[in-house]
Amino acid sequence: DTAVSQTPKYLVTQMGNDKSIKCEQNLGHDTMYWYKQDSKKFLKIMFSYNNKELIINETVPNRFSPKSPDKAHLNLHINSLELGDSAVYFCASSLSRGHGYTFGSGTRLTVV
Amino acid sequence: AQSVTQLGSHVSVSEGALVLLRCNYSSSVPPYLFWYVQYPNQGLQLLLKYTSAATLVKGINGFEAEFKKSETSFHLTKPSAHMSDAAEYFCAVSDPHSGGGADGLTFGKGTHLIIQP
Secondary structure, rough: OOEEEEEOEEEEEEEOEEEEEEEEEEOOOOOOEEEEEOOOEEEEEEEEEEOOOOOOOOOOOOOOEEEEEEOOEEEEEEEOOOOOHHHHEEEEEEEHHHHHHHOOOOOEEEEE | OOEEEEEOOOOEEEEEOOEEEEEEEEOOOOOOEEEEEEEEOOOOOEEEEEEOOOOOEEOOOOEEEEEEOOOOOEEEEEHHHHHHHEEEEEEEEEOOOOHHHHHOOOHHHHHHHHOOO
């Protein structure tokens, strides 16, 4: 009964490939997010979805595209992967701003 | 724009000693403030949050933090460190009044807490 689950946990792929990371939350939260944690552990928001609407799109390359089939799922698609995309990607969800954010366990993406 | 500064990328304390992790924020409006902990190879776990109620906030695992508006600070403390507290700690801020019905967190760069036996 994991609250926010991401798959896969590890992803190793070659440059130029296209890959997807899936995220699902069973908390009934209204908003979901994707964060990127770089090698220095710095966390930065990439996207958020509220009621299937993109709310935040920080200046990430358009090779990254979030897809939300319903409010319990927010998948991340990445096209033409580059070495610099190697990082840990975290999915998160929140009920509202003041409640805090529940994070998934992360997907470690390694591009070789 | 909001920002968060965590002083000290690494903090080392002895087991049983006081833990103090510093966080200062910059925000044009009174923000919501959070502390998260990340254990190795794991996700982020919420320790505590400030959302404009009591300025002294108690969290899990014996941690607490005090919101000081005059100092724009939200430092995290624990009276007695335990070996299991060794982890990465992140302070984060969000704007309660941002538009669109949702907003994300702006994180500090993290503080790695080392516990010496």
